[in-house]
Amino acid sequence: MQDTPCPRVRLHQLRLYVDNHLHDRYLAPPLVLVAAALLTTWVPVWQVVLWAVVELAVIAVYIGVYLRFLRAQPQPSHEELWTRRIAWAHGAHMVMWSSIVVWAYVPGDLNPLMFVMLMQAGLISLTVAMSNPHRRLLLSDLVAPTVALVVPPLRDGTLFSLGLTAVGIFYVALMLQVGLRMHASTTETLVLRQRNDELIRQLGQQVRRDGLTGLSNREHFIATGRTELERAARYRHPLALLMMDLDHFKSINDTHGHLAGDEVLKSVSRVCREMVRTNDCLARLGGEEFAVLMPQTSLAQASAAAERLREAVAGLRCDLREGVVTPTMSIGVAIAHDGQEGLPSLMRRGDLAMYQAKAKGRNCVVLAPDPATRQEA
Template sequence: MKQDAHSPAISAPTSQPFSSGPVSSGPVSSGLRIDIDNLDEAEVRLQQLHLYVDNHQHDRLLAPMLALITGSVLSIWVTWQVAALWMLVAFLITRNYLRVYNNFKQADPEAADVVKWERRIATAHGMHMLHWGGLCIWAWQPGVFENHIFIAMIVLGLMCATTAMSSPSYRLFIRDMAPVVIIGCARPLFEEGLLYHAMSALSVCFSILMVNVGLQIHRNLLRMLCLQQERRQLITELENMATTDALTGVSNRRAFIQCASEEINRSRRYEHPLSLLMIDIDHFKKVNDTFGHAMGDEVIKQVAQMIERDCRHNDRLARFGGEEFAVLLPESEICLAELTAERIRQRIESTEIIKEGQEVRVTISVGVAELSATDQHIDRLLDVADKRLYQAKNNGRNRVETA
């Protein structure tokens, strides 16, 4: 069915299609599954990715500053050339993932592209995490306790920052946290002494705490996003109920009147022609009495489809009630509207409607009216078209009347 047969002003916006299954934030345990039906998982993941990128926009100022301070302190234990090279690489990696973030925001991707962007962002920011986590390997100075404390502070800071900033996306949170946790917990074990073993055990406990905190933040954000999507879906459904006829899917009378009033104002402002068709199914009560109301409903639905098939892109179709329809024809003088009405009448007359083995043919009567220079409101146009509709019925039905 053509959506544009209705006015954009009176049709509710269509949302992304909703899946029937529950939304899951990723391959996580059943405790993390958010059991909310009828939500689009890809759309939720896209919103999570937007939150993730928004959180990391602060790196624009903080990451270079932290790299400069860290490299300066590292020069105490390594040569200044090595420290400078590390800072340069840190600046380049930061610039690269910030560029990916900006591209993501500018692209404003659809939900279908979320996996592609997750991979790009995971690769770009993963290099950043590996670069900083690598300090535990190459910058670690055996036997220098001050060096070990400094690197441990960096690792703990990375864990805290990742927990706060990466938690919106489960997949990216795990990928960001994994290298830091593994390297940070394992490196002290290569030193001798109970103190270093205690440091490793403390890192493990702190890592478990940070991962659990991050996952709890993720769960709360996921619930919030799911509730927001449910709210948008409900609003869309309510708007559709307010403007759409439930049986045929075309606009209802209320929405048509609102749209027609706007079209009349536009036609008068620019002095463009405007016509209206009032259509009624002939002897519809006989269809209901003979074949039942189920067949009657089927007739109404198929008649609406046939009318819409002969409407142009910018025509407005509505079910006015019962077996009566109205079609607004912008940019149409009465002669063109008469041709459209006759084409619709012939199509319906020649079409056999079949439901559950029952067959029926129906005809329609049509009244046509054109907006005059003195018309101010839709009521007068409706009144003229309605009178011509009843004139068509009085003259034998299955006909179009224009005067």
């Protein structure tokens, strides 16, 4: 099975690879020391010490690369760069272990041969178990130990040695098949997880969005409003609310039909979405009624924003098959100072201001009176 072309899945594979190999920081150094002690049985001590020092340094380098990768938390677009870095760093480790066949193997001596083949067979098994999440790194990690496993017996030229080479080849083929099957299973799991995450995200959006306009729905607006009021109370900043209603919308439905009314709602929604800030919550509350929550917004700023929205909607020309519609909107503006007001009260004041705009002839903005000022009066 080939690696999925999706960069996000490949990055997950690389993370799993790194997580598996991070155990090396605890196990690899003691293993180096044990192997070095055994090698001194037939190899000069200075060669063994040199190998052990270099190998410990290589381990420190690739563990450092792993830790930098985890700290960096790279994006999928950086997966290829980190794969190359890890391939070079861990590849040096594989080459160092496989180099034993060059300087520690004694042709014609069965004990060194068995030791070398045992070390390489164990290295291949560990590689399959730890490197399988990332197919490309799995294959590159297997190159050096595979060569070190199957080549030494060929140097003896005996029938027994040729048999060992054959056993080594079949063992590598078997372990490679196991590794690729494990990789395929891991990849399938990651792809399914990604699809499930995307499905959950889409379902979450559907729960929060109005099906016709794509704006936030009433439930999401209410939840957001409560959260923003709590934040406004905590940080002592004002929260503005715009309650908006399309004028004479019933007559649009009656004259042109409900499908035409839906097109008008969508056109108005697009215009309003372009006018509000990214941190504002624009919602369709139902029918032709809309609302905007504007955090950290004063009364003057909210009034100006409402006027811009009103003008934008008034300038809209909806060319429908049933005819041309030029909608207008009445807007009520209410402010919660320092978040010291409940959402129902704030929406009620905004609604009253919006109905006052209707009574004044529609297509205008009315500011709700400050409750504190009203109480003083």
